[in-house]
Amino acid sequence: xxxxxxxxxxxxxxxxxxxxxxxxxxxxxxxxxxxxxxxxxxxxxxxxxxxxxxxxxxxxxxxxxxxxxxxxxxxxxxxxxxxxxxxxxxxxxxxxxxxxxxxxxxxxxxxxxxxxxxxxxxxxxxxxxxxxxxxxxxxxxxxxxxxxxxxxxxxxxxxxxxxxxxxxxxxxxxxxxxxxxxxxxxxxxxxxxxxxxxxxxxxxxxxxxxxxxx
Ligand code: SAH
Numbered sequence: 001x002x003x004x005x006x007x008x009x010x011x012x013x014x015x016x017x018x019x020x021x022x023x024x025x026x027x028x029x030x031x032x033x034x035x036x037x038x039x040x041x042x043x044x045x046x047x048x049x050x051x052x053x054x055x056x057x058x059x060x061x062x063x064x065x066x067x068x069x070x071x072x073x074x075x076x077x078x079x080x081x082x083x084x085x086x087x088x089x090x091x092x093x094x095x096x097x098x099x100x101x102x103x104x105x106x107x108x109x110x111x112x113x114x115x116x117x118x119x120x121x122x123x124x125x126x127x128x129x130x131x132x133x134x135x136x137x138x139x140x141x142x143x144x145x146x147x148x149x150x151x152x153x154x155x156x157x158x159x160x161x162x163x164x165x166x167x168x169x170x171x172x173x174x175x176x177x178x179x180x181x182x183x184x185x186x187x188x189x190x191x192x193x194x195x196x197x198x199x200x201x202x203x204x205x206x207x208x209x210x211x212x213x214x
Pocket of ligand 1: 054107132
């Protein structure tokens with residue numbers, strides 16, 4: 001099948017070739033049908049080395065970025081993950097392949113509804129989704145072993161750090177409106193430590209502990 005071949009090629013040339021080595025991540029990226037997460041007119045481009053528009057001024061991240069962020073979460077089968085910025089639901093599906101349960105939050109209702117429907121159709125029963133401001137996290141379900149933020153933040157929201165377990169990992173792009181640095185943040189007994197994973201460019205994280213709207 002055409003899309004399966006494109007997916008294999010995406011993983012070998014864009015992801016493995018750039019040093020992503022976590023076999024579980026590579027396997028999930030080979031499995032999840034990325035073309036289903038974009039509009040029909042864009043399906044043929046879904047396996048290209050770039051982000052694509054998903055409506056409402058938002059984008060589905062470039063495949064390599066999805067792989068890099070997922071690897072940095074160091075997920076095990078028992079982990080509960082919080083995702084901020086469901087968007088198309090593609091990153092959500094990748095996480096659902098690798099973790100015990102995924103809690104995902106999207107602020108734009110149209111995107112939330114479309115992603116929820118698709119994830120249900122694909123039988124991702126370990127995904128719990130809600131439409132709200134993710135910069136507040138999900139206190140009732142916290143703490144999480146892993147937190148991923150897929151929109152660019154002006155700073156690391158303290159509320160999210162508080163919702164990480166001791167030993168937990170967060171991946172988040174932090175910077176100005178035009179460019180950010182991707183950070184892996186680890187929480188241990190002594191506090192938090194940050195690792196710089198390099199430059200990136202995301203749409204804005206908008207909310208109480210993010211950018212203001214407009
Ligand atoms: N991971 C997504 C990327 C979507 S782009 C994918 O693979 O398709 C980032 C998303 O974050 C957008 O859909 C945007 O609406 C959402 N977003 C921005 N600020 C948010 C907030 N405070 N809470 C929840 N979602 C937010």
